[in-house]
Amino acid sequence: MQEKLAAALLILGAAILPSVTPCSRCLHGNALLYSQVNGQQAPDLKATKPNVRSGESTQTAPAADDKKTDAGLVNYSYEFSQPNFYIRHIVIEHDANGIGKITFERLNEEEPLTEQLELTPVVVDRISALWRALLFLDSKEDYQSNKQFPHLGTMRITMQQGGRKRTAEFNWTNKTEASALVNEYRRVADQAIFVFDVSVARANQPLNAPKLMEYLESALKRNWLADPRQLIPLLKEISTDEHLPLIARNHALRLIKKIEK
16 A cells, blocks of 8 residues: 655654643654754655555554454544644544554645554553543543643543543643643654654665664653553564664664663
């Protein structure tokens, strides 16, 4: 399957917004600014994703029929939107087992990209605990703070169980559990988009791999990823992929050691 991407040569140009709110990291607008290299605008390219790409098992969900649980009884979603950010729109949908999908849109791209998603048990546990702490379906609490920060983007969290459904929307919240929940989903989005970008680099843009490894090291230091251990199989494949520059392969090996510590 071919998808038209406005892919470009990479640079780690993460511009972090000031830490004025619990949501101020705003990764979705700034952390993956892979649009220029050495200050020069990269040309538009058509990036083709492989039909079966290496490392896909770290993110791809198994068939729903294989899950013999009551996962279908509860569904969750997280949505982020800020039209001026590089990653301007993100929707994460998943069930109680963490099986679902992520859809995201990048600035100046016409079509959204959708990837299957499988959250690890440790991530599911953290997210589920926060939903429970909010008593979400039984609550009518407005999580929006009196202060408004629309430039940080709008977040919507939704839970549906049977015939019950509730959505809460805010751009800044003082509610600890709500802030922690959207931060968890940001980490999920970071990790999923990184895996997608790596798959594109391995298939069509191997020279982008070194910058992606640099981004990953920075993300690990800043705790931007949902579960870095989930990336270990992918990093092992990168370390032996002779289509990629040696510097990227060696960097992948060093990152594996950091994650395994």
